[in-house]
Amino acid sequence: MTETAVLRRHIGAQRREFADLLDSLPGASWEAPSLCAGWRVRDVVAHMTIGFRYSLPRFVLEMLKARGNFNRMADQTARRDGSAFTPAELAGLLHANADHPWKPPGSGYEAPLGHDIIHGLDITVALGLEYLVPPQRLAIVLADTTPNSSSVKFFGADLSGVRLAATDLDFTFGTGATVEGLAQDLLLVICGRKLPAGRLRGESADRFTATS
Incomplete structure (x- = not known):
């Protein structure tokens, strides 16, 4: 199995397992603050799924709306989209796109794995959940x-x-x-x-x- 195939297998497993965790959250937890300043749990999940939901033209349009500032764009879309979807829909997006090939332009598949792990921890740590990232996945991200x-x-x-x-x-x-x-x-x-x-x-x- 190639390195890319191994990484994509880890990404798929991470998304499926985390989507299962999201399925178990009570409604109030979705409104709770995360470790991302100003973002609720539902806003973080919306951000985690943006790569599946936005085409390149849509991404460019959102960047133009944010006057070219990525952080502003990410904040605006997370808050807006977090309110636009139900918790079940947001978790469903992770389930349905577990094997989606999205990755940031110019990056390897370590980047989406890290993205999923870090934002997952933004949620679980803030909610006080006992959640441990599998060490083999964590080691890949830490090596980078x-x-x-x-x-x-x-x-x-x-x-x-x-x-x-x-x-x-x-x-x-x-x-x-x-x-x-x-x-x-x-x-x-x-x-x-x-x-x-x-x-x-x-x-x-x-x-x-x-x-x-």
């Missing part, structure tokens, strides 16, 4: 996560003076005072998220912990 990678630079997290060290996988990132946690939690830190209290350890853990 270096201080100079475009994905790390995109999020712009201030990771100066800290060394992130996973307690469950062989993964470290950066140098300085050690901050420990599960590898999937450290991935969220690298992506600029503030985590609930108690998920990280170390004298600098408060830098990456939500205050409320």
Whole structure:
């Protein structure tokens, strides 16, 4: 099996498993805040499915509406589309498109796998759910996560003076005072998220912990 085939198999499995989890959420959870600032759970799922729902011309049109600012476009479409679909429809989009070949232009299939995993964690961590990403999938995403990678630079997290060290996988990132946690939690830190209290350890853990 080729590397691309392996990655696409992981992507399909991740989407199916996460769609199953979404099917089990009570209605109130869909309205709850996620780790993405200003986005409800339903808004995050809408964003996760944008690659299936928007053709290239539609994407370009939305970018024009946002005056060429990707972050503005993502925010506008997530909030709008999150309200336009029911929770069952949003989960159904992940089920129906588990094997969809979407990936960001110029990227490999590590990118959509990371996209699905990170935004899935934005939901499960915010809701306090016991959810562990399969380690083989997480390892693929972490291997593509270096201080100079475009994905790390995109999020712009201030990771100066800290060394992130996973307690469950062989993964470290950066140098300085050690901050420990599960590898999937450290991935969220690298992506600029503030985590609930108690998920990280170390004298600098408060830098990456939500205050409320």
